[in-house]
Amino acid sequence: xxxxxxxxxxxxxxxxxxxxxxxxxxxxxxxxxxxxxxxxxxxxxxxxxxxxxxxxxxxxxxxxxxxxxxxxxxxxxxxxxxxxxxxxxxxxxxxxxxxxxxxxxxxxxxx
Amino acid sequence: xxxxxxxxxxxxxxxxxxxxxxxxxxxxxxxxxxxxxxxxxxxxxxxxxxxxxxxxxxxxxxxxxxxxxxxxxxxxxxxxxxxxxxxxxxxxxxxxxxxxxxxxxxxxxxxxxxx
Numbered sequence: 001x002x003x004x005x006x007x008x009x010x011x012x013x014x015x016x017x018x019x020x021x022x023x024x025x026x027x028x029x030x031x032x033x034x035x036x037x038x039x040x041x042x043x044x045x046x047x048x049x050x051x052x053x054x055x056x057x058x059x060x061x062x063x064x065x066x067x068x069x070x071x072x073x074x075x076x077x078x079x080x081x082x083x084x085x086x087x088x089x090x091x092x093x094x095x096x097x098x099x100x101x102x103x104x105x106x107x108x109x110x111x
Numbered sequence: 112x113x114x115x116x117x118x119x120x121x122x123x124x125x126x127x128x129x130x131x132x133x134x135x136x137x138x139x140x141x142x143x144x145x146x147x148x149x150x151x152x153x154x155x156x157x158x159x160x161x162x163x164x165x166x167x168x169x170x171x172x173x174x175x176x177x178x179x180x181x182x183x184x185x186x187x188x189x190x191x192x193x194x195x196x197x198x199x200x201x202x203x204x205x206x207x208x209x210x211x212x213x214x215x216x217x218x219x220x221x222x223x224x225x226x
Binding site (some may be wrong): 031034041089097098101102103 | 211212218
């Protein structure tokens with residue numbers, strides 16, 4: 001059974017800092033890895049999706065990588081802004097289209 | 112604009128009562144999902160459906176039921192058998208493309224509480 005772990009559980013940084021969020025998974029037979037953002041009391045917004053055949057994806061200031069052999073993914077946020085404050089969740093996809101989620105990292109970017 | 116609409120935003124359930132959460136999508140997606148989110152926890156899958164008139168149990172299906180009579184709609188019923196229903200419920204959908212997984216799109220959730 002796939003298990004997904006996110007470290008750290010919470011992170012506070014000053015505005016402008018570059019930061020990395022970590023995600024690890026137990027089953028390397030992963031079909032895809034997806035990163036989401038969740039604002040308080042809201043649903044999830046998809047940020048980046050990495051197919052199993054890919055190593056990374058980029059969107060604006062965000063870059064996500066996937067290393068299946070080590071069971072790790074990272075989300076890199078460049079030049080962080082207060083508007084980036086949210087909970088970031090990663091999820092691993094299996095062959096049956098199901099996603100297994102981590103518990104998330106609560107990010108606070110201080111002005 | 113295309114998207115997923117969940118209603119109501121807040122719902123209260125009395126003891127012994129069944130309640131139904133609505134989820135409608137106009138994205139023409141084949142697959143739909145229901146998740147439960149508890150404080151400090153990741154999302155846990157309740158039920159999912161990959162095609163009309165077919166659905167499968169997720170990891171925590173006990174005390175819940177669903178139907179998928181239309182492509183656009185995937186309602187979730189929280190039955191009286193679910194003893195701890197207080198949670199944030201999220202509906203999601205995605206399309207299926209051969210050879211490439213498509214991202215899941217989420218609604219804004221329904222917060223269910225016990226009276």
